[in-house]
Amino acid sequence: MCSVSSNATCPTLVTSPSSSRSFPCSSVKTTIVTLPTTISNISVSATPKHVWTRTLRSPNSNTNKQQRQQRRTRTRQHHHKPPYLDRNINMNEVLTSIAQTNNIEQLYAVMSPYNERQLSIRFMVSLLSREPDWQRSIALLDWMNEEAQYSPSLSAYNVVLRNVLRAKQWQFAHGLFDEMRQKGLSPDKYTYSTLITYFSKQGLFDSSFFWLQQMERDRISGDLVLYSNLIELSRKMCDYSKAISIFNTCKASAKFVPDLIVYNTMISVFGKAKLFQEARLLIQEMRDNGVSPNTFSYSTLLALYVDNQKFVEALSLFAEMNEVKCPIDLTTCNIMIDVYGQVQMIKEADGFFWGMTKMGIEPNVVTYNTILRVYGEAELFGEAVHLFSLMQRKGIPQNVVTYNTMISIYGKSLEDEKATNLIQEMQSRGIQPNAITYSTIISIWEKAGKLDRAAMLFHKLRTSGVKIDEVLYQTMIVAYQKAGLVAHAKRLLHELKQEDNVSRETAITILAKAGKIDEAMWVFRQAFDAGEVKDISVFGCIIDIFSRDREYAHVVEVFEKMREVGHFPDSNVIALVLNAFGKLRKFERAEALYKQMYEEGCVFPDEVHFQMLGLYGVRMDFKMVESLFEKLDSHLNINKKELHFVVANIYEKAGRFNDASRIWSRMNHKTIKSYGNA
DNA sequence: CTAGGGTTAG
Secondary structure: OHHHOOOOOOHHHOOOHHHHOOOOOHHHHHHHHHHHHHHOOOOOOOOOHHHHHHHHOOOOHHHHHHHHHHHHHHHHHHOOOOOOOHHHOOHHHHHHHHHOOOOHHHHHHHHHHHOOOOOOHHHHHHHHHHOOOHHHHHHHHHHHHHOOOOOOOHHHHHHHHHHHHHOOOHHHHHHHHHHHHHOOOOOOHHHHHHHHHHHHHOOOHHHHHHHHHHHHHOOOOOOHHHHHHHHHHHHHOOOHHHHHHHHHHHHHOOOOOOOHHHHHHHHHHHHHOOOHHHHHHHHHHHHHOOOOOOHHHHHHHHHHHHHOOOHHHHHHHHHHHHHOOOOOOHHHHHHHHHHHHHOOOHHHHHHHHHHOHHHOOOOOHHHHHHHHHHHHHOOOHHHHHHHHHHHHHHOOOOOHHHHHHHHHHHHHOOOHHHHHHHHHHHHHOOOOOOHHHHHHHHHHHHHOOOHHHHHHHHHHHHHHOOOOOHHHHHHHHHHHHHOOOHHHHHHHHHHHOOOOOOOHHHHHHHHHHOOOHHHHHHHHHHHHHOOOOOOHHHHHHHHHHHHHOOOHHHHHHHHHHHHHOOOOOOHHHHHHHHHHHHHOOOHHHHHHHHHHHHHOOOOOOHHHHHHHHHHHHHOOOHHHHHHHHHHHHOOOOOOHHHHHHHHHHHHHHOOOHHHHHHHHHHHHHHHHHHHHHO
């Protein structure tokens, strides 16, 4: 679209400055709808803008231009510029009129009574922010530029940018940004926050980082929301240590006072880092700081407990939620149905599901999918099939998850033909099977002794260019192995090394998990040198494997590469690396790592601290043992009993029994004291 | 007057 491209990048269209603008008319709308799928795979700056400009250009825009020009001239001749009319205009009426237009001419006609600067910028920003359609919002921006002849403000551009990003029009987002700059508007924290967030939401982390760097280059200082975004970005990249580091550092240096949303994000981060105690304590910390935990806070923690099979904790948290009268919403219900299902409280799950409507909460597709799975796991196949047909009869929307769940249920009830039919049914209804569908059906066919069918499907997938992920690959390998076709399984693993259809990150993970360490490392080195390894979990996976294989030098090598690309080690990695340093007798490096992570504000589970204590013990550095022990003992979130146990053991191992008994008695003393207090 | 948080399938 022209409004987002400069004349410089669009030389074919240069006639006059204003002629480079046009709104995509209804006649080209079909073209626009098909664009996103093409765009989403292309890196943001790779495609020349004029391609899009041409595609979206309205064929009769020149006529439109002339007409508008005439209108403008007429207006200028006959009317004196009136004052702002905001107060006399019903914004909703304007919006409704705009919504009913389907091309630029109609939109300009609707806006024509307000030409010539009759609306304040405030009004226009407000109007823009309520306009959900990105194309119409761009057209409004154009109208402001052309007809009303006043420069849209930075905030006007920001809200349009938000709409464009929401619609995943990355090209136009870039173009809009350029246009802002050309108009002499300096992007502010809202602009950058919007860009960073929307790109990271889509997993386009490179672009996200690009905008972060731009922001730093512009010396825009961060505020609460921006740091919140950075934490969220680290969380999305599964770099929880970095997220915790940002949170703790900002809090300590008073860069921000966390609000409800930052706290909720951090509950998620701590939980993902498996620091459940810290996550739980955060709810208390919020209260202490005058931030009331809300439904999000509780449901976040609930979901984390479920992810880690901590159902007792989940049930007790749900009880607390009810106690403090925290409102329960749809997501909470979905999580709780899952919980009841997983602890085999089927009656409760069922009751919860059917009672939701009475609570005024309408179940959605996730709810249905969850209860279907609960029925399946409880082997209530009849109920599942019944509910599924009810969904179809009542027109409740179904998605790929619904079908995958039902396919798996038919697999459990050993009805592989019905499962197979479902794949055809979903395709005929326009729901495309995905990697999960295929791996489910491959397992089902393998169990039914129809391995040839599975192999044929797998071959078809590979040749048709369908994205094959690691689980799907693994499923086929396991299917071969189970059928005793070890040679086939080996061939697949071998082919994985030069498979184009599988990402190298996927290949590394599969090879490593299959015990093919040398191959995994070979692919890893290749991929790393090519800059292809970005996912923190790949580093974690390799370090894990090498550690198990006692290849400590390799552990250190991968760890160094991981730090090179800016990842923070998670607690598992840090434990393995500390161990590796210890085994290689590189105590200074272990100590340096531990201290650095501590200074960066990372929080680790007790085990990591205990390991460092252990390393000091191995080095016979009892001064450091004692000093770290004192530090940890005064630390709030650490199991004091275990700490004393660990330290006493270190002394015992070293034959320093006096010190050991000193630690023991100190612990006993404390225990008595705490009982006394209670 | 614009920006940030939680749920389902192998």
